[in-house]
Amino acid sequence: xxxxxxxxxxxxxxxxxVMLLALPGCKEExxxxxxxxxxxxxxDGVDGKFSRPxxxxxxxxxxxxxxxxxxxxxxxxxxxxxxxxxSPASDVERDFxxxxxxxxxxxxxxxxxxxVTVTAAEKVPEGTLSLRVELIADGDEDxxxxxxxxxGIVLAVSEQKDLPNPNDALPNKITISADDHDYVxxxxxxxxxxxxxxxxxxxxxxxxxxxxxxxxxxxxxNGVNYSENxxxxxxx
Numbered sequence: 552x553x554x555x556x557x558x559x560x561x562x563x564x565x566x567x568x569v570m571l572l573a574l575p576g577c578k579e580e581x582x583x584x585x586x587x588x589x590x591x592x593x594x595d596g597v598d599g600k601f602s603r604p605x606x607x608x609x610x611x612x613x614x615x616x617x618x619x620x621x622x623x624x625x626x627x628x629x630x631x632x633x634x635x636x637x638s639p640a641s642d643v644e645r646d647f648x649x650x651x652x653x654x655x656x657x658x659x660x661x662x663x664x665x666x667v668t669v670t671a672a673e674k675v676p677e678g679t680l681s682l683r684v685e686l687i688a689d690g691d692e693d694x695x696x697x698x699x700x701x702x703g704i705v706l707a708v709s710e711q712k713d714l715p716n717p718n719d720a721l722p723n724k725i726t727i728s729a730d731d732h733d734y735v736x737x738x739x740x741x742x743x744x745x746x747x748x749x750x751x752x753x754x755x756x757x758x759x760x761x762x763x764x765x766x767x768x769x770x771x772x773n774g775v776n777y778s779e780n781x782x783x784x785x786x787x
Contacts, residue, residue: 584633584634584658586658587655587662589630591628592627592665595625599614609666610666611668612665616670626642627645651666651667683728686722704782706721706725706786707721707787708787723756727751734771735749735769755785760787767780
C-alpha cells in the first residue's frame with residue numbers, strides 16, 4: 552500500500568513538472584520601452600538644435616542650412632531611440648519650405664511629435680566682405696594705417712628711417728585679414744598665394760616697381776563664394 556502511494560506521489564510530481572514546462576505563456580515578458588526621442592537630426596552635415604516650448608508636448612528642431620540650399624528637396628538623417636520608429640522615415644527627401652512634423656513611436660505605442668523648421672542662411676551681399684586692411688610702415692617708429700586710402704595703395708621699398716614725421720611714411724607692407732568666413736583663398740596677380748589662411752602679409756620688396764598689382768580675396772560664407780579686389784603699386 553505504501554509502495555502504491557509512493558508511486559502515485561511520484562507520478563503526480565512528474566505530471567506537475569511537465570505541465571509547468573509546457574506553459575511558456577506563464578513566463579513574464581520584458582516591458583516594452585516607452586522611449587520615443589529623436590536623438591539626432593541632420594541635414595547635409597548640419598545638426599539640428601532642439602527646443603521644447605513651455606506647456607507644449609511638441610518639440611521643435613531648428614536648422615540653418617547654407618544659403619544656396621534648395622529647401623524643397625532636403626534629405627534628413629534621423630536617429631531615434633532604440634526600438635522606436637519615426638515617420639516620415641529617415642533618409643527620405645522632403646520639402647522643408649514650411650515646417651515638417653515628425654512622429655516618433657516607442658515600442659509600447661507612446662508617441663511624440665517633433666516639428667522641424669529649416670531656414671537658409673542669409674547671403675552675404677557682394678562688396679561687403681569683412682576685410683581688415685593694415686598698411687604698415689616699418690622703421691624706427693612703426694606706423695599703421697587702417698583701410699584703403701582714396702588714392703589707392705602705394706608701397707615703398709625704401710627703409711623708413713629717421714623720418715621727421717613718421718605719419719608721412721609710405722607703407723612697405725600690407726596685412727589683410729578676412730575673418731568670420733568659412734574658407735578664404737588669395738590670388739596676387741592671378742597666382743595663388745598663402746593657402747587657406749585668414750590673414751596674409753605682402754611685402755613691397757617682393758614686387759615689381761611702378762606697375763599695378765592686384766590682390767583677389769575669395770571667401771566662402773554660408774555656402775556662397777564672394778570675391779573682392781585690392782590693387783597696389785610699389786615705388787622706390
